[in-house]
Amino acid sequence: MKICVLPGDGIGPEIMVQAVRVLDLLRGEGLAIEIEEALIGGAAVDATGGPLPQSTLALAKAADAVLLGAVGGPKWDVLARELRPERGLLGIRKELELFANLRPAILYPELANASSLKPEIVSGLDIMIVRELTGDIYFGQPRGIEERDGERVGFNTMLYSESEVRRIGHVAFQIARKRNHRLCSVDKMNVLETTQLWRDVMIEISAEYPDVELSHMLVDNAAMQLVRNPKQFDVMVTGNMFGDILSDEASMLTGSIGMLPSASLDCNNKGMYEPSHGSAPDIAGKGLANPLATILSVAMMLRYSFGLEEAAVRIERAVKGVLAAGMRTGDIYEPGTRKIGTAEMGDAVLAAM
Structure with a gap:
């Protein structure tokens, strides 16, 4: 299973690390997974001058599924519209014909x-x-x-x-x-x-x-x-x-x-999977981001693109177990629970799996 990983901008790279750890665990147990990483969004603009380099698009087209972090941030809002990070996201959806x-x-x-x-x-x-x-x-x-x-x-x-x-x-x-x-x-x-x-x-x-x-x-x-x-x-x-x-x-x-x-x-269930949230540049690099949406996106990928229902359910149950144990990142914290960071949440999910 060839997976194209696009960390993107803001908190994208740090939440993606935790999602890839889940894939690495499954790969270590014998699941045939091949991961390649590429640039998209603002990170691609800084490195190549455009939000969707041809090399990234080629890798995404050759992959069986794409796992995306997040794109965008105020740093790039001053650019011409066609150069903004969001154009990379819209572009890859269009090029891969991801209509659903x-x-x-x-x-x-x-x-x-x-x-x-x-x-x-x-x-x-x-x-x-x-x-x-x-x-x-x-x-x-x-x-x-x-x-x-x-x-x-x-x-x-x-x-x-x-x-x-x-x-x-x-x-x-x-x-x-x-x-x-x-x-x-x-x-x-x-x-x-x-x-x-x-x-x-x-x-x-x-x-x-x-x-x-x-x-x-x-x-x-x-x-x-x-x-x-x-x-x-x-x-x-x-x-x-x-x-x-x-x-x-x-x-x-x-x-x-x-x-x-x-x-x-797309029409053949090849998909791009991503958390619903944005790049949250205000907390980027601080270890505060919630990686659970990205980890749950891995579960959706295993279910819809690869037909691995058992592996998908295993991840989802692990997330439920971590929440039941009272572990929370700041966005879902409430009194009486334990506030932890991005990496600790990843540790907890892996342990539960």
Whole structure:
């Protein structure tokens, strides 16, 4: 199994060290894993002048899966847009045709008090958000800033083809089949023609999945319902921009975005796996970052790209065991638990495995 490791920026390198330790443990037990590391984001800009070097892209394409840390930071915000670290992330998603983003929002019982909502509202929360990743307003053309009638005008194009909606729809329905057979499609069809097409296609696809209950919700209501009654959802599917916003909102229901992994898959389940959080430059290099989301991303990689369910569950159980034992990084710390750093959390997970 060839894995391309991209530590990236900020806390990316230090959380990636802990994730690679988990892979090394499995490799030491006989799992055939080959790891190669490359640059992306700001680190790549500093070293090569661009956020996605051709050598990195070639390594990622040759690999069976990609494990990413985080990209970005204020250091590079002054650069031209095409040179910013985030363009490397968008670029590799596009080049690898990673169209399906899976972001679970799971509340571990031990972290119920860390959520911003009352425990009785979020206890037992387990949502999967399926976000289309390569279309929508983030990639639609034309786009830009130009002068019209003596003033600057910014413009972007929201665009979806029927085939793009169909392929993400099938992914979402198949995931719903493996869970509780409920799928909520989120759109804004009362205002946007693009998402009227989205809803129409989702309804058409639903005929192929009679065992899955399909519902629809406007995005503004969905944002409200995630805070009001999040446990009503099981699987949610939506477009690129709405999914970006809703998945971050859902992540905070769990107490910390530092706990949540994600997967971005192509049509053959080759994927890029990364924590849902950002590069957190304010704590980079201090040994304070929570590596659990990255470690759980390894579990998702073993499950979705390599079909190693037993190994994935083993990692997830180890994380649950560490939390049950009261060990916490600063982002999930509460009185009565033991505050530890990045490396110590990695030690604890390895010991539990």
